[in-house]
Each structure stands twice: as structure tokens, then as C-alpha cells.
Amino acid sequence: MAAVMRLVNRSTLSSVMGQHYAAFSSSAKLTAAGVNAGHTLPDKVKIVEVGPRDGLQNEKTIVPTEAKINLIDMLSESGLPVIEATSFVSPKWVPQMADQVEVMKGISRKPGVSYPVLTPNLKGFQAAVKAGAAEVAIFGAASELFSKKNINCSVDESLQRFDEVMKAAKEAGVPVRGYVSCVVGCPYEGKVAPEKVAHVAKRLYSMGCYEISLGDTIGVGTPGSITAMLEAVSKEVPVSALAVHCHDTYGQALANILVALQMGISVIDSSVAGLGGCPYAQGASGNVATEDVVYMLHGLGIQTGVDLSKLMDAGAFICRTLNRKTSSKVAQATCKLKIICGLQFRPINTTFVFGTCETSLKDNNCIRWGWKVKNVSPWLQMKNWSRQSATATPAEMHTVTQPLSATSPNKTAQHNRTNTSLFTVATVKGRKRIRTEEAWKR
């Protein structure tokens, strides 16, 4: 009977007279589903911005200290309440975080914003406090194999190491945040049992961590597995002390965050511009983009205190610095939506050349790309628009007839496209920008 029902389900709605099936549906269950969908969500959610640490740590390009400081300052201005600034690990292992002390000392700390730093051991903790850290974070794993491969010791041994950090932190009055990685799946072990995650979370909480962030390190979680994991953990740690740290490697992050919110979680970790890839699926995305999370939360009427526009500016800045595209869909979409309006009135055959755009953030330009005229250095940020080429091109200028691929910036493709989305960005002589067309404004 069940088998027949399944077959019926699959094809019932195919008939033009399928509407009759409405009479057979179970209205009681449908009502229940409707009620559950309107599950109470938190009024406020705290966003923990991990871009400057977890994000940058997984980026190949080493970012200059100044840029890191600027990023953190921009993020502070956007209203984020917690910004993970850096990591006091050995620069041997994580060269990106070698300038940890300079970063800590260089940032302008906004009142009311906390700047936790990662401290894998007592030495790191001491260096962090010396550099001015007022909050630290420690990492445990829910998977034994991951723990061994990542930090060369078992889960229990790692928690013992953190004991020292916890004691020192208590004495110094420094709050400690705990992370649990591989809460749903491990790149080596596969599925991770929710009870194991609960065990590690409970240990960290009883050791004194004020909050436990549950990380789906390889992004394999789906609403089903996340729910099961959170159910198990919330039996051991109060929901108000839990956070979720979802990776978007399989595109599941926002759906997972939604179910976490429905379960009472009100702290979300995310990374501006979705910085940080996944070291276990090279080229795939990693952290969920803060912009996309904030967009969803605001759409749900949940307060975050974050100014999305300023956040996107910070994201655009760091992507320019890293010479990469943003991983945030909101950032990609918002830019282009506005630009379309400006393009409608552009002439079809227009020469356009580019100089280095340096000040686009100030006037909220969405286009942030170009290259140095002499050296044809990489695009600052690629936009995938096609254009028709123009007539005469003055010397020292490069005419583009097709967007250059981000991976081969020195080649100029010569295709002609029929699509006529054109615009003029800037006319440049040498390296100096002499005119900018502001065809797009927020």
C-alpha cells in the first residue's frame, strides 16, 4: 500500500484533472506543517564576524597588516558586535597570522565591540594578552582523526592543553569562547555522531567557555543533520550558550542557519564576503558570507545591529585587496541591480579603458576594477559583462572586448559579443585617473 502511495505521489499531480486530489490530502497534517513553519525565531541575533581570522587564514594571498587593520576597522563601523581579529598561532603554521601583534595593536577598538583572538595554547594566550587581547577562543574537534591530523593530538589531549589556557584566562578575567569543529562530518571519518559533539561541547562549557560555536567544518551538514546535532548538544549545553558556524561548501549554510534559529540558536558565525575557502575541497567555498546571513535575518525581521551597506563596503575592500571575487551573492546582486539602471542609457559603441580605481568605496561605486595601464596587473575585481569594442584606441590604453578571466589577467580576448551592456569607467593617461563616469550610484 505504501509502495502504491509512493507511486501515486510521484505521478498524481500530472493529470489535468489532478486538482481532484486536493480532496484526498490530509488537511490536519498540512495545518501542522504551516504552524511549524511559523516557528518562533529570536528577535535579535548576534553575528560573530570571523572573516579577519578564519576567513583570511584560508586565503592564499598574504594580506598586508595595514589592509587587515583597515578591514577590521571597517567591520567595526558596520555594527558587528564581535569581530575575530587574529590568531596567536605560530607563524610557521599559519603565515597569514604572523602579524598578529601588529594587528591587535593597530586596530581602532570600537566601544561595545569585542575582538576575540584564537589561542591554541598557553604561550599563545600569554602573547595575546600582552598584545592587548580582551577575549580569546579555543578549538576542539568532535572527530579524533581530525584532531590528530590538524593539531597532532587526540581530542582529550587537546582539551587538557586548553585547561591551562582556561585557568590563566580565569585568573586574568578574560572570557573564552569554545569552538567545536567537524560537528556534522569529518573529511577523514565521515559522519560524526551527535553524542560525540555533545560530549566535547559539554567539556568546553564546563571548563568555563561562555559560548560554544559548533562548526560544520566541511559544510556537509543539511537541515536534518544539523537539527539532530543541535538536539543532542542542547541537552548538555544551554541553547543560549550555543552558536553555529556553518560552511557553505555545499550551499547548505543558510538553510542550516535557519533551522538553527528555529531551534533557538541566536549567535551566528559568518565571514564577510564569504572569505576563506575550504582546505578539504580546494577551490570550493568555505565560510558563509556575512552579507547573505544579514540579508536573510533582516528579511525575517530579526535585528542584528549591522548596517548591510557598510558591511558590503568592507567586503568589497577586502576582495579588491585579495584580487578575488566576493563569495557573497547579496554583494554580487546588489551591485549589478543598480548598475542596470545606469546602463540603459549608455551608447552602444563606446571606448572604455580603465585605470586603477582607488576611491570607489567612498562614493559607493559598484565597479572596482581596472588595471595599471603599463603593467596589466590583475583585475581588482572581475565583472562578467561583455562589450563591443570601440574605434580608435589612444596609446597607453587597453581596449577590452571581452572580460578577462581572473586566472589569466595578461591575456586580452578578442571575441566580439552581441550583447551591448556597455559603460565607461574611466579614461586614463598613464596611471592617473583623469575622468570617471559615475553611471552607477547606490
Add this chain to the structure above:
Amino acid sequence: ILHYPDKWYFSFCSHFCCSLIIFQNITGHEYPEFVKIVEVGPRDGLQNEKEIVPTGVKIQLIDMLSGTGLSVIEATSFVSSKWVPQMADHTDVLRGIQRAPHVRYPVLTPNLQGFQDAVAAGATEVAVFGSASETFSKKNINCSIDESMLRFEEVINTAKERQIPVRGYVSCALGCPHEGDIKPSTVAKVAKRLYEMGCYEISLADTIGVGTPGSMLKMLQGVKKEVPINALAVHCHDTYGQALPNILTALQMGVCVVDSAVAGLGGCPYAQGSSGNVSTEDVLYMLHGMGIETGVNLPKVIEAGYFICNALCRNTNSKVAQAKSRTL
């Protein structure tokens, strides 16, 4: 007269008064046990791709998708090739595909002319597109919502005579690029109109992807007052990355039909360069991860996705496909 293959299920089922849509409980939320995926890649996806795809490639894509377990694959669109050059080969595509048993191949028919061409080419199911926004309707198909409904009425009545099922779409269900927010009551009105005219299913489309779970919830609450929930489908765009949470919300509301496009084909014409349709692979990954059956083989869909992306010389928009291709 086209004999509809599933009619015997209809009469068989009419003897049993039991729930068609079986729900399963995942900790406090009820989700359908089975979700039907409507694959719109070959039509909605390719229509929004700039590269004109050769007919042979379209046919091969549809044939590959037919072998994945998908039960509905939107094959092409019988619109004027002046407006949509990508779909100029609609007749050749429909005639060239190998129709798998138990798979349906609806085609878009904006008017009676298109419907007749579709039937002549062998179509056994059609779809019509309404809009919840007047401005969008005027700019998109050059007439008001009411005028478009009259056009569709012709199509639906003719389809009824020939016993061809008609699926209805309501675009801009969660927002319009011109009007901004759309009231759920407006969406409900259009959906109801299409349903009462005879569409067996109404797909509610978030055309510009601006919807969030909040607006999806409100919209569905409004629409299900007028149209039974099991006749509703959601067609979410991932332009703002909200598609999967929106789909999840719809599932929690009882919707069990989801539209998606292999490899997330099709950009958004209102946010150039941005993504459009949600990727079938990502939807499947989520549904299967939740224990919801779809009857679809994910690896085969990923393969079809790689095929069409190679043909289009573009990267897949599906994060699952990206991750799978790069996993160590």
C-alpha cells in the same frame, strides 16, 4: 486526443481516502516524505544564458536529465524566436528528445499560437506564465495581468479539450524589479485565477531572488488560502543566496514540489552576472540529507550539469558540483 498515461492511478486512488502527501517529522518540523523536482534547466535555465546552445546539445542535455530519475523536465518554450532566440529550435528539440517513460516534458506556451505549435510538435503538457506585478507583466509580455489571463484562458480551454495538463507560473511572487514588494494577496489572486481556470499546479516564482524565509512564509500563507497547498510549487532564484532557506520554509509549510535548474543555469536578467535559478544539485543534496525522497540520482545530475557547463564554457553555479569536483 492524447491519452494520459497516469489515468489509472487517478481512478485507483479515488477508492482510497488517505493522505497523498505523507509527512515525516524531523524534530518538531513536518516535512514531506517525497518532493517532486521540476527541472527547468533546459528551458528557464538556457533561456537566460547568453550563448546560443546548439539543438544537438539541448537534446543531449534533456536526454541525460531523463536518465537521472527526474520526473518532470521543462523542455523548451514555444515563444516567438524574435523574443527568445535561444528557444528558436523548439520544434526540433521536442521532436529530437528521447522521451523516457514516466517522465513528462512540459513546454511553455504564452498564447494559443504557441500552444498549437507545441501540440503539433508533440507536446503532452504545457505551461503558462502569469505575473503578480502589473508593471512586470507590461514590460515582460506587453499586456496587463488581466489581459494575459484572457490569453491563457484560451490556451487552457483548448488544452482541456485535448486533455493536455497545464501548469501555471506566477512570477514576481516575492518581489518585482520595478514595483518592489508584492502583496501576498495579489499573488494569491493571480494563483487562484490560474488554478480556477484549470492549471493543475501553480509554481510561485521568486523571479529576482529577493525573497527571504520571512516573505516566503507570508506569501505562502496568503496563497494557500486560495489554492490547496498540494497544488503549489516554489520556483526560487538564488540571486541573493536565499533559495535553499526559502525552499526549506516552503517545505515546512507543506509544499512538496520544487523547481530548480541543473548547474544553476540561467542568470538573472535584472542583476546581470548574478545567479538565477537555484541549482538542482544543491536542492537534491539538501533534500536527500534530510531523508526526503526525490527519486533522482544526484551524481547523474551532476554529470549532466558538467556536460552543459562544458558546452556553455562556463562554471557551474552549483556548490555541490563545485565541491564534488574538488574534494581531496
